[in-house]
Amino acid sequence: MRLCARDSGCPAMTAAEVSSSAPLMEAMGLSKTFGIVEVLKDINLTVRAGEVHAIIGENGAGKSTLMKILAGNLAPSRGEIRMDGEAVSFSGPVDAERRGIVLVHQEILLAPDLTVAQNIYLGRELKKGIGVDDRAMNEGAAKAIRDLGGDIDPNAIVSRLSIAQRQIVQIARVLLVPHRIVIFDEPTASLTPHETEALLKVIRDIRAKGVGVLYISHRLPEVKEIADRVTVLRDGRLVASHAASELEPADMARLMVGRDVAKLYPDRHAAEVRETVLEVEHLNVPGYAQDASFRLRKGEILGFAGLVGAGRTELMEGLVGLRPSRGTVRLNGQPVDFRQVHTSLKAGVAYLSEDRKGKGLLLTKDLRVNLTLASLGKFVGALQIDRKRESEALDQAIRDFDIRTGARDILAGQLSGGNQQKLLIAKMMMLDPQVVIIDEPTRGIDIGNKEQIYKFIARLADEGRSIIVVSSEMPELIGICDRILVMRSGRIVGEVTGEHMNENEIVQLATGVKTGEAA
Amino acid sequence: QEEKKVTIGVSIPAADHGWTAGVVFHAERVAKLLMEEHKGLNVIVKTSPDPASQANAVQDLAVQGIDGLVILPTDPDPLVNAIQQVKDSGAFVALVDRAPSNNDNSVRDLYVAGNNPALGQVAGEYIAKTTPNAEVVVIRGLPIPIDQQRQDGFDKGIAGSSVKVLERQYGNWNRDDAFRVMQDYLTKYPKIDVVWCQDDDMAVGVLEAIEQAKRTDIQYIVAGAGSKDMVKRVMDGDKMVPVDVLYPPSMVATAMQLTAAHFYDQVPVSGEYILDATLVTKDNAEQFYFPDSPF
Amino acid sequence: MSSVATETTKAPKTSKDWDMAAVAPFIALALLLVLGYFANPNFISVANLMNVITRSAFIAIIALGATYVISSGGLDLSVGSMVAFVASLMILFMNSGTIADPMFMLITAMLLAIALGAACGLFNGLITTIGRIEPFIATLGTMGIYRGLTTWLSQGGAITLRDRELQALYRPVYFGSIAGIPVPIIIIFVTAAIAAFVLYRTRYGRHVIAVGSNEDVARYSGISVNRVRTIAYVVQGLCVAVAVLLYVPRLGSTSATTGILWELQAITAVVVGGTALRGGVGRIWGTVCGAFILEIVGNIMLLSNFISEYLIGAIQGAIIIIAMLVQRSLMRK
Amino acid sequence: MSSVATETTKAPKTSKDWDMAAVAPFIALALLLVLGYFANPNFISVANLMNVITRSAFIAIIALGATYVISSGGLDLSVGSMVAFVASLMILFMNSGTIADPMFMLITAMLLAIALGAACGLFNGLITTIGRIEPFIATLGTMGIYRGLTTWLSQGGAITLRDRELQALYRPVYFGSIAGIPVPIIIIFVTAAIAAFVLYRTRYGRHVIAVGSNEDVARYSGISVNRVRTIAYVVQGLCVAVAVLLYVPRLGSTSATTGILWELQAITAVVVGGTALRGGVGRIWGTVCGAFILEIVGNIMLLSNFISEYLIGAIQGAIIIIAMLVQRSLMRK
Numbered sequence A: 001m002r003l004c005a006r007d008s009g010c011p012a013m014t015a016a017e018v019s020s021s022a023p024l025m026e027a028m029g030l031s032k033t034f035g036i037v038e039v040l041k042d043i044n045l046t047v048r049a050g051e052v053h054a055i056i057g058e059n060g061a062g063k064s065t066l067m068k069i070l071a072g073n074l075a076p077s078r079g080e081i082r083m084d085g086e087a088v089s090f091s092g093p094v095d096a097e098r099r100g101i102v103l104v105h106q107e108i109l110l111a112p113d114l115t116v117a118q119n120i121y122l123g124r125e126l127k128k129g130i131g132v133d134d135r136a137m138n139e140g141a142a143k144a145i146r147d148l149g150g151d152i153d154p155n156a157i158v159s160r161l162s163i164a165q166r167q168i169v170q171i172a173r174v175l176l177v178p179h180r181i182v183i184f185d186e187p188t189a190s191l192t193p194h195e196t197e198a199l200l201k202v203i204r205d206i207r208a209k210g211v212g213v214l215y216i217s218h219r220l221p222e223v224k225e226i227a228d229r230v231t232v233l234r235d236g237r238l239v240a241s242h243a244a245s246e247l248e249p250a251d252m253a254r255l256m257v258g259r260d261v262a263k264l265y266p267d268r269h270a271a272e273v274r275e276t277v278l279e280v281e282h283l284n285v286p287g288y289a290q291d292a293s294f295r296l297r298k299g300e301i302l303g304f305a306g307l308v309g310a311g312r313t314e315l316m317e318g319l320v321g322l323r324p325s326r327g328t329v330r331l332n333g334q335p336v337d338f339r340q341v342h343t344s345l346k347a348g349v350a351y352l353s354e355d356r357k358g359k360g361l362l363l364t365k366d367l368r369v370n371l372t373l374a375s376l377g378k379f380v381g382a383l384q385i386d387r388k389r390e391s392e393a394l395d396q397a398i399r400d401f402d403i404r405t406g407a408r409d410i411l412a413g414q415l416s417g418g419n420q421q422k423l424l425i426a427k428m429m430m431l432d433p434q435v436v437i438i439d440e441p442t443r444g445i446d447i448g449n450k451e452q453i454y455k456f457i458a459r460l461a462d463e464g465r466s467i468i469v470v471s472s473e474m475p476e477l478i479g480i481c482d483r484i485l486v487m488r489s490g491r492i493v494g495e496v497t498g499e500h501m502n503e504n505e506i507v508q509l510a511t512g513v514k515t516g517e518a519a
Numbered sequence B: 001q002e003e004k005k006v007t008i009g010v011s012i013p014a015a016d017h018g019w020t021a022g023v024v025f026h027a028e029r030v031a032k033l034l035m036e037e038h039k040g041l042n043v044i045v046k047t048s049p050d051p052a053s054q055a056n057a058v059q060d061l062a063v064q065g066i067d068g069l070v071i072l073p074t075d076p077d078p079l080v081n082a083i084q085q086v087k088d089s090g091a092f093v094a095l096v097d098r099a100p101s102n103n104d105n106s107v108r109d110l111y112v113a114g115n116n117p118a119l120g121q122v123a124g125e126y127i128a129k130t131t132p133n134a135e136v137v138v139i140r141g142l143p144i145p146i147d148q149q150r151q152d153g154f155d156k157g158i159a160g161s162s163v164k165v166l167e168r169q170y171g172n173w174n175r176d177d178a179f180r181v182m183q184d185y186l187t188k189y190p191k192i193d194v195v196w197c198q199d200d201d202m203a204v205g206v207l208e209a210i211e212q213a214k215r216t217d218i219q220y221i222v223a224g225a226g227s228k229d230m231v232k233r234v235m236d237g238d239k240m241v242p243v244d245v246l247y248p249p250s251m252v253a254t255a256m257q258l259t260a261a262h263f264y265d266q267v268p269v270s271g272e273y274i275l276d277a278t279l280v281t282k283d284n285a286e287q288f289y290f291p292d293s294p295f
Numbered sequence C, D: 001m002s003s004v005a006t007e008t009t010k011a012p013k014t015s016k017d018w019d020m021a022a023v024a025p026f027i028a029l030a031l032l033l034v035l036g037y038f039a040n041p042n043f044i045s046v047a048n049l050m051n052v053i054t055r056s057a058f059i060a061i062i063a064l065g066a067t068y069v070i071s072s073g074g075l076d077l078s079v080g081s082m083v084a085f086v087a088s089l090m091i092l093f094m095n096s097g098t099i100a101d102p103m104f105m106l107i108t109a110m111l112l113a114i115a116l117g118a119a120c121g122l123f124n125g126l127i128t129t130i131g132r133i134e135p136f137i138a139t140l141g142t143m144g145i146y147r148g149l150t151t152w153l154s155q156g157g158a159i160t161l162r163d164r165e166l167q168a169l170y171r172p173v174y175f176g177s178i179a180g181i182p183v184p185i186i187i188i189f190v191t192a193a194i195a196a197f198v199l200y201r202t203r204y205g206r207h208v209i210a211v212g213s214n215e216d217v218a219r220y221s222g223i224s225v226n227r228v229r230t231i232a233y234v235v236q237g238l239c240v241a242v243a244v245l246l247y248v249p250r251l252g253s254t255s256a257t258t259g260i261l262w263e264l265q266a267i268t269a270v271v272v273g274g275t276a277l278r279g280g281v282g283r284i285w286g287t288v289c290g291a292f293i294l295e296i297v298g299n300i301m302l303l304s305n306f307i308s309e310y311l312i313g314a315i316q317g318a319i320i321i322i323a324m325l326v327q328r329s330l331m332r333k
């Protein structure tokens, strides 16, 4: 057996070795049922040494479930896994790790109270005498993070990191385990282009050492760039598996969704200039955003671009009363004072958090409870909640937002990521808001769903609502927004409109290469 | 003599049930009286809820500098060491009510006590005499030594008669617990003649339980301590409460007075003063009735 | 606990699992009833069962409030002393004789008790929410305060309702019965029904559960977390007041020891009833069942003839553990 | 595009925040010392301070163990009764006279106490982990069991160390001093130093924090959550045993009331010291400071002569709440 930790001096494999290498792992006829719902049906998959094998599919197609089975986190209902030709069954993730299979989870699994270095070495601390060698671990952690293009203090407490930073820490942690097969479940969903680039380089490095890589992403160009082989899942079935060179991103999209996704972004008729709905002047969110001023018009889609850490999320949270803030906010010309979220919600300004698991949905409650949580007032009859109307609303939401769920009585945490996002949108739309602020609307969302969400955002604008989209994906901002404001270091540094809406312009503003006129 | 500066520390249990509340009441009352009487005298009264904190309190009193200590221990044995320390420092020590297993002059100068075994014995003898064939249920206090002494005394009191103890259970000197235990006794035993519940607080719960069950087989109950409510009932001739056994909380006051006398009256005070466990009956009840005591 | 790792790996797979969790306390209760019958056939008599359920009223009603506090993610250790404090003030007021008409006096005193309970609960709530002190410590502090004030009010002794007429008027509230069912039992079930309705059917109840299961999600959904939590403490205070309304007519007096350790019993009842201490789940009927279980364990112990009085505490502890083990093993199925 | 660097984080709340949380209890302690001086100048005398710190030894040492249990996400309510149980058995063993040589007897008895403490802790640990019962309930159960067994051992009375020679030999362990410092104070600091080393510098300590912080993450990292938790309870048991070793020479006797409510005091000390009850954070020195604070509050109360003894409990409760409020407001700065 050949285990290879990062930087353990494993020699690179030659191309000949790679092509001739025997399969590291084979899945034969894997199936998985939850309750009565079969989410994986008869999957056959081969992982070869020195190959990046991408798995793509719609939200809820069963990708994460399959990966969890391969990494020993779940037991398959049927089928078997072979390693080096022998059937194996894992007693748990640690058992799989011992055999060299490691998984970067889609969810972030870190202990919030420990530091970065403590998390990276958790469970395999370096020892010095009877104590632990914190110095060595800090150094090792710092190096592992640098390799991934990150810049995080190894002594920082994880609960204080942004989601992107946590993701990097999590990848660094997994790559320190000696491995033969590394599984990445949407590692780049919350990373910046720079960090993504660094990660892809790392993946190429480990591939060169003969490690087998399974790679899940909804960013199809990225898949095209890194993968040697692409396997497509749809509704729990394996529908295609091709060499990556044979597929273009558009083909992948078609295979995933089962139809052509020719046009990702909806048509937007150039909106005529209408009255101002929201007017923000000199808004300060202490420690995060300074002196932000902007206007939002009726029926407009306004984008907020910027690098991770630019303070966009905090600005929006300050605006709706989730954080202390100072400044003037006028809604329909009337000054408003959003001290508490419920005042802004009542006024018709809804904010959808980027952290849908931590702040968006009650993962241990069912879909109905989640859907109506923010708008319960609408379902209260004389005294009590009208459950029948709640159920009807859920049916309606499942239809309107195309929430894919096996059963209607599952818990929100059991929905796939994309469907969670759709449920969150549905939940906030129950409030019938006038202004909708959506933070990272398509993080971790498949291309088919993305199309739907964009269409949906456009429809909201057409209905006369005003939308703010905060996103780190520039193409999507350019694709759907009427105007884009760019933030850097807590300040709005410029606005791009019309033909200036291109990635180059935005990046220059976001990095400070170019300073724009304040919006 | 009036010029002589003397500090007496008084350490007593916190007022956690009726009887200890009486102790606190009397200690405070007499402290005031004594300080009026002797200009140079300073009396510091401190209460503590459990042995460990009482040991602390004794230590704290010693730090303040005391010439005499009057202590009614929550639980005597655990406090012997703390008392010993004060005694070794040369202070006069008066021990009240609860005796440690080693109770001699090396530990204290004066011992003032109600008579715990006698409290049980008097009750036992009264029951044996009044209703020689009674079937009795017993409600105990808390599992600490004085409770055990009372039980032993009771057994001695009924020895030789045909009084039969059906059962003993802890009522924790708490009315609510006594109510519950009595209710269950009433369920369990179709016939009960007499209840010995040792303590006036618990008697309140016992009487309510009996009244609620509308049982007529119970002839009377015997409690103890001498609370104003129970003494009043005895005085009024309540059939259910014909007697009460005195275990006066004022004994702490006696000890304080004797200690003050040691410092000011030049009379040698030492040895043991055992107060009787007087049987309060309709005839003598009036002299034990203190209407403005909290107990 | 935080947003970092949120995978619900061991989340119950289907709703069936939850049903089991809800049913488990009732199965434990049934087993206890059988056990009780073997310990002493008198146990199963209507009179005894009525007695037991009647006297579980205090803990059961207090535990209903505790269900709110706990499922909203809080904890209240002060309820025992709150009972003593509210009851003492109520009796002192009745003794004050400020109102001549006994009926009117009684009603005023009851309203006073309810207002006091709500105020004490509000105080707890504000300290934990606005003061941002861990509920465990905050209510440990107020436990000391309420108990201390009671001791001071009673000067360490007992506070007894003196007015005979009032006492006679008030007695039936505990000792009376309607259609053969003791009043306290009726009050338990009425209170529980109201509590269940509010928790399961109203907006506020939904908010309690949301706040208890994830504070951030609740906040981002526009729920005022502090308000919901504070009200939960007020509900607890009201339940304490209801318990006081039953407690005072029983013995007509309070002392510094009234209600001691009731907080632990109430919390035990809640947990035995299937509500998790970490919040986000509330089982009203389970709580009532839990309170019955606790009282019945004590009752069986006293009625059976083979347990030394010294060992009762030990066996009671063991039975609680065994009951929980049985529950767990039922749920695993 | 690839040249774009991630902007360096400017998280405003940096490690300073954490330092404040760690320092707050010590500031509270300092304020109390000043307050004490004004209440009674004797307070600040070396003799008094030594006394106070010496007698805080029991709670301080028990609270050290509680810090482990709490930061691993558990809770132990049984420590007070465990003290009574272990101390009773230790005294009974010394009274048994099975070993003639007093020194040898004493050492054997001490080892026995330590083994018993560890066994009791192990029992608690296994019930909560293997039995999967909420720690609150599980240890409430064992609290009843240990207390009940103590009552039974003492047959309702006291258990007193009879052998004079043994007593004389053992006394210095509590009352003696080394280089002018009372032995218990030395033991507090030695125990705390060991506890701090293990928690902060060893692999096990790291795992304790990880388990308390996020159980799932710990499990995915190959940490045996149950093992870590169980060992934390054993550590708690060992700390209880150490406290017993100091307790027996001090009072030389136990009864069913020994150690009552110590669990609440220990937990309070832990929380006042800055450890969060939800787990994932452990502050050893804060805990020691918390235990000192509790004891000093009581001491000031006793030394000051203007507080009615009926109100002591109320004021103690109020002071704890105020101390926590001060801590919170310090941390917010």
Ligand SMILES: Nc1ncnc2c1ncn2[C@@H]1O[C@H](COP(=O)(O)OP(=O)(O)OP(=O)(O)O)[C@@H](O)[C@H]1O
Residues within 6 Å of the ligand: A034, A035, A037, A039, A057, A058, A059, A060, A061, A062, A063, A064, A065, A066, A106, A404, A405, A406, A410, A414, A415, A416, A417, A418, A419, A444, A446, C013
């Ligand atoms: N524990 C569970 N119980 C019931 N259903 C589950 C459970 N876990 C996952 N599912 C269901 O299995 C299906 C596949 O989920 P999975 O997380 O594997 O999707 P995915 O392909 O990773 O989607 P995404 O791209 O959104 O991450 C979904 O319909 C989901 O609701």
Ligand SMILES: Nc1ncnc2c1ncn2[C@@H]1O[C@H](COP(=O)(O)OP(=O)(O)OP(=O)(O)O)[C@@H](O)[C@H]1O
Residues within 6 Å of the ligand: A159, A160, A161, A162, A163, A164, A288, A306, A307, A308, A309, A310, A311, A312, A313, A314, A354, A471, A472, D008, D009, D010, D011, D012, D013
């Ligand atoms: N819990 C936290 N405690 C302290 N600092 C935080 C916390 N969460 C985020 N930050 C910091 O706040 C800053 C801004 O956060 P964030 O990264 O969410 O901004 P953003 O502009 O919304 O970026 P994006 O949404 O692309 O992630 C970052 O420097 C981040 O490290």
Ligand SMILES: [Mg+2]
Residues within 6 Å of the ligand: A063, A064, A065, A106, A185, A416, A417
């Ligand atoms: Mg997935």
Ligand SMILES: [Mg+2]
Residues within 6 Å of the ligand: A312, A313, A314, A354, A439
């Ligand atoms: Mg953001």
